[in-house]
Amino acid sequence: MNVTLAVKQYVSKMIETSGSGMKVLLMDRETTSVVSVVYSQSEILQKEVYLFERIESQNREPMKHLKALCFLRPTKENVELLVQELRKPKYSVYFIFFSNVISKSEIKALAEADEQEVVAEVQEFYGDFIALNPHLFSLNLVGVSRGRSWEASMLQRCTQGLTAVLLSLKKCPMIRYQLSSDLAKRLAENVKQIITKEYELFDFRKTEVPPLLLILDRSDDAITPLLNQWTYQAMVHELLGLNNNRIDLSRVPGVSKDLKEVVLCADNDEFYANNLYLNFGEIGTNIKNLMEDFQKKRPKGQQKLESISDMKAFVETYPQFKKMSGTVSKHVTVVGELSRLVSERLLMEVSEVEQELACQSDHGNAAQVKTRPKHDQNTTKTRLKHDQNTTKTRPKHDQNTTKTRPRPTHDDQNTTKTRPKHDQMVSRVVEFGGKRVRGSDLITATDAVAITKQFFKGLKGVENVYTQHQPLLQDTLDQLIKGRLKDAQFPYLGPSSLRDRPQDIVVFMVGGATYEEALSVYNLNRTCPGVRLVLGGTHVHNTKSFFEEVMSATGQSSERSHGGSRHGNRR
Numbered sequence: 274m275n276v277t278l279a280v281k282q283y284v285s286k287m288i289e290t291s292g293s294g295m296k297v298l299l300m301d302r303e304t305t306s307v308v309s310v311v312y313s314q315s316e317i318l319q320k321e322v323y324l325f326e327r328i329e330s331q332n333r334e335p336m337k338h339l340k341a342l343c344f345l346r347p348t349k350e351n352v353e354l355l356v357q358e359l360r361k362p363k364y365s366v367y368f369i370f371f372s373n374v375i376s377k378s379e380i381k382a383l384a385e386a387d388e389q390e391v392v393a394e395v396q397e398f399y400g401d402f403i404a405l406n407p408h409l410f411s412l413n414l415v416g417v418s419r420g421r422s423w424e425a426s427m428l429q430r431c432t433q434g435l436t437a438v439l440l441s442l443k444k445c446p447m448i449r450y451q452l453s454s455d456l457a458k459r460l461a462e463n464v465k466q467i468i469t470k471e472y473e474l475f476d477f478r479k480t481e482v483p484p485l486l487l488i489l490d491r492s493d494d495a496i497t498p499l500l501n502q503w504t505y506q507a508m509v510h511e512l513l514g515l516n517n518n519r520i521d522l523s524r525v526p527g528v529s530k531d532l533k534e535v536v537l538c539a540d541n542d543e544f545y546a547n548n549l550y551l552n553f554g555e556i557g558t559n560i561k562n563l564m565e566d567f568q569k570k571r572p573k574g575q576q577k578l579e580s581i582s583d584m585k586a587f588v589e590t591y592p593q594f595k596k597m598s599g600t601v602s603k604h605v606t607v608v609g610e611l612s613r614l615v616s617e618r619l620l621m622e623v624s625e626v627e628q629e630l631a632c633q634s635d636h637g638n639a640a641q642v643k644t645r646p647k648h649d650q651n652t653t654k655t656r657l658k659h660d661q662n663t664t665k666t667r668p669k670h671d672q673n674t675t676k677t678r679p680r681p682t683h684d685d686q687n688t689t690k691t692r693p694k695h696d697q698m699v700s701r702v703v704e705f706g707g708k709r710v711r712g713s714d715l716i717t718a719t720d721a722v723a724i725t726k727q728f729f730k731g732l733k734g735v736e737n738v739y740t741q742h743q744p745l746l747q748d749t750l751d752q753l754i755k756g757r758l759k760d761a762q763f764p765y766l767g768p769s770s771l772r773d774r775p776q777d778i779v780v781f782m783v784g785g786a787t788y789e790e791a792l793s794v795y796n797l798n799r800t801c802p803g804v805r806l807v808l809g810g811t812h813v814h815n816t817k818s819f820f821e822e823v824m825s826a827t828g829q830s831s832e833r834s835h836g837g838s839r840h841g842n843r844r
Contacts, residue, residue, distance in 0.1 A: 274777060274805045276404040277540070279441040281311045283370075283398040284344075288320045290394060291340050291368045297324040299343045301351055304372055306413065306517045307400050308344065313541055328354045335363040342368050346401065347375035352382060359386040367392045372401040373433050374471060401437035402809070403517060406539070408798060409791045410438060410809040413517075415818055416825030417784065417811050421455050431811060432463040435781055438809060439468075439486070444777060445475040446486040448766040449758075454490035456783045461488050461766045484777035487753065487763070491784025491810075491822070494745035495702055498787050498819035501620050505556050506549040507788035509537065509607065511815045512614045525610045535603045544600055550792055553611070560608045567601045701827045746780070746808075747793040753778065754797070754804055778806045785822055786810030 288296070298317070300308065305327065308317075314325075326333055328345060341364035345351045352375075359367070369383070374397060383395065403411045412434040417427040439446060445468060450461040464486065468475050491498075502511045513520050515537065523533040539546035548559055614620070752758040756774045780794070786808055794808040812818060 274442050274444075274779075274807050275407040276402070276410045276438065276441065276807055276809075277311055277407045280307060280400040280402075280404045283400045283441070284308055284312055284317075285320075287342050287344060287368065287370050287398065288317075288322060290396075291342055291366075294321065295339050296322045297326055297336065297339045297341050297364060298322050299326050299328055299341050299345075301328050301345050301348075303346055303413075304344045304400070306403055307372065310517050310538070311404055311540070313536070313538065316541070328358070333363055337363075337365050339364050340366050340368065342370070344370045344372065344398070344400075347371040347373050347379065352379045356382055356386040359383065359391065360388065362389055362391045365391070369395045370398045371396070373397065373399060373437050374467075374474070399437040399440040402434045402441075405518065405813060406791060406795075408794050408807050409786070409788075409813070410807070411786070411813045412809070412811050414811040415785070415821050417822075418456055418826050419828055420826065423456060423459055427811075428459060428463060431460055431783070432467060435460070435464055435486075435809070436467045436471075438779060438807070439464075440474060442777075442779070442807070443477045444484040444486075444779065445477050446484040446777075446779065448486045448488070449763045450488040450766060451490050451493060452762055452764055453493070454783065457488040457490050460781070460783060461486075464488075465766055480777075482773045482776050484779070485753075485775040487749075487778060487780045489746070489749070489780065489782050491782055491786075492826075495823075497742070497744040497746075497789055498785070498814045499816060500742055500789070501623060502789055503552045504550055504788070504792055505545075505553070506537070507792065508553060508611055510788055510813070512611055513607070514815065514817075515813075520607065522606060522610065525606065528606060529602075532602060532606050535607065537607075542600060544604055550795055553615075556608060557612075560604055563601055563604065567598070701823050704827050742789075744787070744790045744793055746782075746790045747797075750778070750780065750793070750797055750806065754801055776803055776805060778804065780806065780808045782808070782810035784810070784826070785812035785814040785819065787814050 298308070305325075317325075322342070324336070324339065328343070328351060343355065345355065355369070369392060380395065383392070403413055405411055412431060414427060414430060417424060417431065448461050448465055450457040452458070502508050506515070509515055509520060513522070518536055518538050520535050520537065521533070522528050522535060525532075536542075537545050537549075539549060544559070544563055548556055551559070749758065749763075753763075754774060782790070791808055791813075794806045797804065798806050812822070814822065
């Protein structure tokens with residue numbers, strides 16, 4: 274199961290269906306994101322797609338020499354725009370592909386508008402989600418609920434996105450859901466209704482062990498999105514913000530013009546593919562090795578071109594050298610900025626405190642001594658994390674940590690005004706994911722273990738890595754794979770006689786997943802032969818977007834988002 278490959282095959286099939294000739298790719302805001310994360314512009318240009326346009330753009334010029342490939346979500350707005358397009362076509366012929374199921378009435382409306390008979394084909398290609406990694410997808414939705422109830426439009430969008438994932442992977446699954454979550458149950462019921470209604474679409478070849486869809490709720494583990502991360506991909510998202518695999522580096526001191534926005538994509542970046550799951554210490558060593566390798570291959574002085582063969586060799590090697598130069602510049606810039614932020618915000622010290630609060634039962638010392646790093650420039654978010662980790666998941670220690678919390682010192686004066694906001698956020702996270710609303714116990718006796726410190730030589734500033742915490746999802750999936758996940762907590766939707774251990778598993782997290790959880794899924798795929806896991810969520814959170822999710826769920830934010838473009842972290 275590979276969601277990246279599934280979407281990429283859809284795009285390739287669209288292009289192949291239209292045959293040879295120059296093409297324009299006509300998309301909406303969401304399908305633009307869907308395509309951009311699996312295909313680079315240069316890759317698509319090689320397939321004779323020379324123009325990229327948005328369906329809502331009013332300034333498109335007629336170009337009758339181009340074929341139009343329309344990849345759109347089947348929304349009312351898009352259908353209306355397409356009807357207007359077909360009445361006054363700007364291109365010679367139209368190949369229309371919808372990213373989800375479209376109704377017969379809307380197909381009829383398109384047919385009636387096609388008076389000039391320019392539509393060559395209409396198909397459904399189920400790429401209605403963002404495929405971030407082969408085993409990770411997102412719907413780019415933040416703020417899906419109010420309290421314990423769905424926003425109606427969000428429920429519909431999640432249902433569509435999740436069924437599209439199942440159709441793209443060709444899976445008709447059994448469904449299990451988190452019993453303690455009304456959100457998970459409602460989504461499970463809606464997905465089941467679509468599967469029943471569109472039974473012909475889900476008529477895939479039966480397997481000996483049916484695939485499984487497991488729907489969970491973010492509120493069952495509100496610790497994981499709060500912790501600083503130490504693997505490359507997760508660190509980038511936490512500190513810089515990954516928006517559909519793009520990073521905004523425009524605020525990095527001294528950054529060059531061509532590096533103000535960079536793309537991190539494992540498909541066409543070998544260094545990133547090899548390092549996205551490694552921790553920061555290893556990244557430091559590997560980036561140094563990449564630099565040294567680049568220096569060895571770099572031409573020394575002015576290369577002499579004395580013969581045709583010299584010129585041919587130079588032309589052949591130059592693109593490879595230029596590509597390597599771009600890769601080195603990009604990752605040195607990214608890793609350099611991560612290292613600067615780690616140092617500036619004292620994240621090594623902060624992370625040690627977080628790990629002790631998250632993984633040890635006795636954290637009185639952490640509360641008294643370490644929750645106030647004197648020179649931490651990121652006090653607002655850091656202290657909030659500490660207070661939340663201390664209060665919301667440790668009911669036994671709430672009173673003790675409150676009493677032992679030191680009063681603000683002179684170093685705290687610049688945050689005095691924002692302290693009420695901190696306290697309000699703490700109470701909101703308790704409301705979102707405290708013990709009262711959780712269906713699982715986050716803390717077990719085996720969690721009281723020491724922090725592991727890993728020392729890596731080779732690059733100054735990245736010596737310590739703290740990776741003690743394991744997300745609750747890892748234990749849930751471990752129990753599921755071993756056939757020990759309790760039906761009482763995670764019931765099947767409808768009658769089920771399934772007792773075999775599942776092999777193909779799609780996990781969906783209402784309220785958003787994290788890159789730390791994606792790492793757990795990646796490791797389980799590697800270490801559990803015969804098991805294939807895919808993780809998805811309404812969003813992939815860093816701390817900033819998770820706070821927004823919490824505030825929305827607890828009724829404290831009026832800002833809504835359906836595209837996710839505003840949720841990259843900002844320094």
